[in-house]
Amino acid sequence: MRIAALSPFVDRRHGTERALAEALERLVRVYGCEVHLYSHSVQDLAVVSPSRGVPPSSPAPRIIWHPVPAFPGPHLLQFLVWLLANRLCRLRDRWLRGIRFAAVFSPGINATDANLVLVHALFHRLKELQDSRSSGGLRALHRSLYYQLLRGLENRVYRNKHVRLAAVSKHTAQQLSQYFGRQDVAIVPNGVDLSHFSPAARIERRAQARQSLSCAEGVPLLLLVGNDLRNKGLPTLLQALSQCRHLPWHLCVVGSDSSALYSAEIEQRHLQGRITFAGDSADILAYYAAADIYVAPSLEDSFNLPALEAMACGLPIILSSSAGMSDYLADGVDGLVLRNPQDANELVAALQRLLADPSLRATIGANASQTASRFSWDRHADEIHRLLLASITQH
Numbered sequence: 001m002r003i004a005a006l007s008p009f010v011d012r013r014h015g016t017e018r019a020l021a022e023a024l025e026r027l028v029r030v031y032g033c034e035v036h037l038y039s040h041s042v043q044d045l046a047v048v049s050p051s052r053g054v055p056p057s058s059p060a061p062r063i064i065w066h067p068v069p070a071f072p073g074p075h076l077l078q079f080l081v082w083l084l085a086n087r088l089c090r091l092r093d094r095w096l097r098g099i100r101f102a103a104v105f106s107p108g109i110n111a112t113d114a115n116l117v118l119v120h121a122l123f124h125r126l127k128e129l130q131d132s133r134s135s136g137g138l139r140a141l142h143r144s145l146y147y148q149l150l151r152g153l154e155n156r157v158y159r160n161k162h163v164r165l166a167a168v169s170k171h172t173a174q175q176l177s178q179y180f181g182r183q184d185v186a187i188v189p190n191g192v193d194l195s196h197f198s199p200a201a202r203i204e205r206r207a208q209a210r211q212s213l214s215c216a217e218g219v220p221l222l223l224l225v226g227n228d229l230r231n232k233g234l235p236t237l238l239q240a241l242s243q244c245r246h247l248p249w250h251l252c253v254v255g256s257d258s259s260a261l262y263s264a265e266i267e268q269r270h271l272q273g274r275i276t277f278a279g280d281s282a283d284i285l286a287y288y289a290a291a292d293i294y295v296a297p298s299l300e301d302s303f304n305l306p307a308l309e310a311m312a313c314g315l316p317i318i319l320s321s322s323a324g325m326s327d328y329l330a331d332g333v334d335g336l337v338l339r340n341p342q343d344a345n346e347l348v349a350a351l352q353r354l355l356a357d358p359s360l361r362a363t364i365g366a367n368a369s370q371t372a373s374r375f376s377w378d379r380h381a382d383e384i385h386r387l388l389l390a391s392i393t394q395h
Helices: 015-029 075-096 123-132 138-158 170-180 199-212 234-242 263-268 285-290 305-312 324-328 344-355 358-372 377-394
Strands: 002-006 034-039 062-067 103-107 116-119 164-167 221-225 250-254 275-279 293-296 317-320 336-338
Touching (some): 002 015, 015 034, 015 103, 015 305, 075 138, 103 377, 116 138, 123 138, 123 170, 138 170, 164 377, 221 234, 221 305, 234 263, 234 344, 293 305, 305 358, 317 324, 317 344, 344 358
Parallel strands (some): 034 062, 103 116, 116 164, 221 250, 293 317
């Protein structure tokens, strides 16, 4: 089966892109698919160049990367150019190289002609959250226009019954039903590489990881991983931590957002010196190894892959009920679930409970590791393959 896969970039540092990389590798290795990846850039994934020749009549199992030109401008314009450019590149390959695809697979809105879309985020919901905390300035205006564009595309694509939809959680499937009336959404949760993320791997790297982060002995390290830290709940977390200043803790934030956005609030809440912004990282296991508690009070999260990876490493987690991964947790058993992620007092209670009780952290962490063992990228890819076959039959 010859598949076109669409994504502006692919790597293993971001949740959606990591999930795509894991699925594509298995579609090639396990199911013998020939995958044509249309993307601006590719990292952490073995690909071959189309210049080596692509015989149109004899698909071979491999990932062939077709570089799509990028536009160096505002994100809104970049995305519009991406939509047009990836479509033109596929048309070029169809008419000039004779490449015909059995199916087009897209993680999210990357085209209007995809056969299968795996939904990792819903911009109808993100736009509502943005409106509820609206602020002025060009940055806010640009984001609003960008979300409006994506909402329009969601309306066009997700209401089309000929497009097969899958969601990474029941949480997101319910939203697709709510906003677009889609009752036929398959649920395909993300997976986790248990050979890489495990309690044994965490313990093996823990001493060195804590030393590299200058973690003081006996001080619990809290960890938050993600981009768009406002949506990931960092403001609520800072508010809660200001009420926990009397307790020993240090917070490490891993993600691409600038720490300057939060420096004034950190100073206002007297949290200077107790928070480290580590930036983006290709070695996320080092942070799970150093951490004692994973904290994720997200306002909206279709899944929250870092939470699953932290669980696989045996970390106790505090997770928002607005994250899809919370569907799979038993509150107080394999994690603590926040009913209202914007309620700082509820988060304070959860933090105090775990910070004060190392044995509870160990018990919840062990249970979390068992829960995480039920998720695999093999199962994820198997379901994607089944849905791609069904989309071909449908057409």
